[in-house]
Amino acid sequence: MLYPLPSWSHAVLLQSxxxxxxxxxxxxxxVTLRFNVALEGIMxxxxxxxxxQHETSLPLTEGPQANQVIAELPPLSPGVYLVxxxxxxxxxxxxxxxxxxxxxxx
Amino acid sequence: xxxxxxxxxxxxxxxxxxxxxxxVGGIGYLLIILRATSxxxxxxxxxxxxxxxxxxxxxxxxxGIRTLRLVLKPLALGDAMSIGSLARFLQTQVFWANAVSLGxxxxxxxxxxxxxxxxxxxxxxxxxxPILLAFFVNDGRLSHAAGRLGSETFLMITTAIHVxxxxxxxxxxxxxxxxxxxxxxxxxxxxxxWPTFIERFSHLGMISxxxxxxxxxxxxxxxxxxxxxxxxxxxxxxxxxxIGFFFCMLLLARINYSAxxxxxxxxxxxxxxxxxxxxxxxxxxxxxxxxFAASALTALPxxxxxxxxxxxxxxxxxxxSPKLPHLAGPELLLIDAPELTDLRTGEIGRKPDWSWxxxxxxxxxxxxxxxxxxxxxxWTGRFPWARHWPILLVAFSLIIIVFANPDHWPLGSxxxxxxxxxxxxxxxxxxxxxxxxxxxxxxxxxxxxxxxxFAQLVFPSxxxxxxxxxxxxxxxxxxLKVEFLAQSTHVVMGxxxxxxxxxxxxxxxxxxxxxxxxxxxSILSIMAxxxxxxxxxxxxxxxxL
Numbered sequence: 008m009l010y011p012l013p014s015w016s017h018a019v020l021l022q023s024x025x026x027x028x029x030x031x032x033x034x035x036x037x038v039t040l041r042f043n044v045a046l047e048g049i050m051x052x053x054x055x056x057x058x059x060q061h062e063t064s065l066p067l068t069e070g071p072q073a074n075q076v077i078a079e080l081p082p083l084s085p086g087v088y089l090v091x092x093x094x095x096x097x098x099x100x101x102x103x104x105x106x107x108x109x110x111x112x113x
Numbered sequence: 114x115x116x117x118x119x120x121x122x123x124x125x126x127x128x129x130x131x132x133x134x135x136x137v138g139g140i141g142y143l144l145i146i147l148r149a150t151s152x153x154x155x156x157x158x159x160x161x162x163x164x165x166x167x168x169x170x171x172x173x174x175x176x177g178i179r180t181l182r183l184v185l186k187p188l189a190l191g192d193a194m195s196i197g198s199l200a201r202f203l204q205t206q207v208f209w210a211n212a213v214s215l216g217x218x219x220x221x222x223x224x225x226x227x228x229x230x231x232x233x234x235x236x237x238x239x240x241x242x243p244i245l246l247a248f249f250v251n252d253g254r255l256s257h258a259a260g261r262l263g264s265e266t267f268l269m270i271t272t273a274i275h276v277x278x279x280x281x282x283x284x285x286x287x288x289x290x291x292x293x294x295x296x297x298x299x300x301x302x303x304x305x306x307w308p309t310f311i312e313r314f315s316h317l318g319m320i321s322x323x324x325x326x327x328x329x330x331x332x333x334x335x336x337x338x339x340x341x342x343x344x345x346x347x348x349x350x351x352x353x354x355x356i357g358f359f360f361c362m363l364l365l366a367r368i369n370y371s372a373x374x375x376x377x378x379x380x381x382x383x384x385x386x387x388x389x390x391x392x393x394x395x396x397x398x399x400x401x402x403x404x405f406a407a408s409a410l411t412a413l414p415x416x417x418x419x420x421x422x423x424x425x426x427x428x429x430x431x432x433x434s435p436k437l438p439h440l441a442g443p444e445l446l447l448i449d450a451p452e453l454t455d456l457r458t459g460e461i462g463r464k465p466d467w468s469w470x471x472x473x474x475x476x477x478x479x480x481x482x483x484x485x486x487x488x489x490x491x492w493t494g495r496f497p498w499a500r501h502w503p504i505l506l507v508a509f510s511l512i513i514i515v516f517a518n519p520d521h522w523p524l525g526s527x528x529x530x531x532x533x534x535x536x537x538x539x540x541x542x543x544x545x546x547x548x549x550x551x552x553x554x555x556x557x558x559x560x561x562x563x564x565x566x567f568a569q570l571v572f573p574s575x576x577x578x579x580x581x582x583x584x585x586x587x588x589x590x591x592x593l594k595v596e597f598l599a600q601s602t603h604v605v606m607g608x609x610x611x612x613x614x615x616x617x618x619x620x621x622x623x624x625x626x627x628x629x630x631x632x633x634x635s636i637l638s639i640m641a642x643x644x645x646x647x648x649x650x651x652x653x654x655x656x657x658l
Contacts, residue, residue: 017257017260017411017412017413017414018260018414019414019418019419021418028461030458030459043414043415043418043419044260044261044262044414044418045259045260045261045262047205047206047207049201049204049205050190050198050201050202050205058451058452072262073262074262085456086456087451087452087454087456093190095186095190095205095207096260097206097207097259097260098207098255098256098257098258098259098260098411099186099207099210099211099255099259100260100411100412101186101189101190107451109454109456109459109461111456111457111458111459112456112457
């Protein structure tokens with residue numbers, strides 16, 4: 008349950024905010040992912056998963072570069088969360104993976 | 114589901130490259146070797162017709178594969194297919210690049226069909242060139258270069274040249290094999306046409322090799338960057354495998370070239386009609402393996418993008434270096450347990466987990482080494498009982514079937530019906546079934562109990578298939594160092610599987626002393642696989658409880 012999966016295949020997640028494995032005092036408002044290749048933005052999918060395996064689709068906003076994805080997060084209570092992504096690179100390869108972060112309790 | 118569909122897409126890409134090679138290499142072969150439009154040699158009408166048929170079949174096969182790939186892509190993107198996701202996919206650059214390529218392949222296939230009916234029509238032949246040019250230019254939009262940030266037109270062009278060179282060489286080899294199959298029954302043709310084809314193909318091969326080497330060096334340098342990237346990443350690892358196949362092919366091509374020169378100087382076509390056809394067959398098998406490795410390479414992130422996670426040469430060596438095998442039982446390891454996270458501190462919990470992975474690999478190593486040792490004794494000719502070594506493969510297969518899934522039937526608590534619904538269990542049982550068939554067939558063939566002449570080629574063919582699957586499977590390598598380290602051993606075993614298959618193929622098809630040398634190479638390759646399995650460790654689970 009909730010194990011971080013590596014990003015499969017061609018597009019590699021170079022950086023994320025929050026970073027994978029981060030522990031945060033305050034819940035983040037957005038999640039930003041930066042990949043090594045340009046993406047077909049229209050096909051990008053990001054889902055938020057909590058400890059109870061509830062999965063919510065995240066609304067995306069336009070990233071400043073073709074290799075960036077930004078999504079808005081709903082208000083988060085303390086807990087461990089995964090952001091699952093599935094992207095289509097411009098060279099036609101599909102990649103999927105996850106990042107995990109923890110929001111601390113008061 | 115996405116992983117499975119992407120895995121099939123990877124296999125389809127490999128098959129697509131082979132079909133492209135048969136088609137494009139066929140056009141080159143018809144024009145440069147058979148000289149179908151200018152000065153065909155007497156007696157080659159049937160050869161030309163057969164080559165045209167195979168070229169056309171290559172084009173239609175490519176058309177089918179690209180269509181299937183285009184259908185699979187949106188399926189892999191949305192686990193549940195919907196009109197909305199399909200409509201979005203139709204707006205992507207990926208769709209349009211694929212669609213344009215598919216349209217051009219359709220044109221090419223129809224044109225080849227017309228040429229087959231009217232081979233003397235030069236206009237139809239000329240029309241092939243703009244279509245091929247447009248196809249290669251457009252297909253560059255589906256290469257790694259298309260995903261780079263910024264304009265990479267030169268990289269796309271170089272990639273297209275690389276694919277063209279590979280297609281000319283690999284496809285030419287397939288057509289050369291077809292020509293041999295057509296001429297070998299006619300003594301007149303084998304002493305006139307065949308040597309001419311070999312001599313002409315040497316020149317075509319040299320041009321292709323030059324195109325592959327120059328463009329490949331540039332593309333490799335752009336994507337790999339440095340020596341660390343070559344040794345310490347999945348992309349670099351698979352590139353080394355490709356280079357390994359390339360040099361094996363060059364070695365065989367050099368032997369064939371020498372045989373052609375010998376014929377030119379002495380007029381003797383003996384070598385050309387005995388050993389060279391076998392070398393060409395094996396060169397073609399290597400080319401097929403290389404094309405599958407190339408398709409797997411396109412699914413990997415370039416080394417320059419994952420330098421932060423590259424393994425050092427010492428870390429790579431640690432996967433292969435001699436060490437005490439772990440044969441005592443499963444390992445107890447600690448794994449992350451996010452559900453046990455302390456929400457006051459954020460510390461991720463850990464829990465114990467039994468891992469059978471190292472035990473299974475190391476035990477397999479012992480068995481494979483035993484198989485190779487008995488095969489080696491058989492090779493010496495002094496131990497008649499050792500000819501039964503394939504029975505050990507049958508025993509090995511039963512061990513795979515029983516022990517690969519210790520939690521499942523027949524050892525574990527999970528019953529047979531439930532086990533049949535588990536994909537991993539099914540995969541292990543299928544693998545066990547293949548090894549079972551491999552051992553049984555080889556044993557029967559060596560004992561002469563199967564009369565068909567192709568019976569002895571089943572073992573090398575399955576070795577090749579297994580090697581290719583290991584290479585293609587390696588597209589799962591990602592930027593994580595530990596995963597690359599685990600997979601690096603499997604990539605090398607895939608390469609050795611192909612070499613085992615090729616060497617055994619030559620052992621079966623050649624006469625002594627050449628068959629003896631090939632047999633030894635085959636056994637040494639199996640032995641090398643055994644050592645790798647024996648020293649295998651799991652780099653991501655090195656923290657003991």
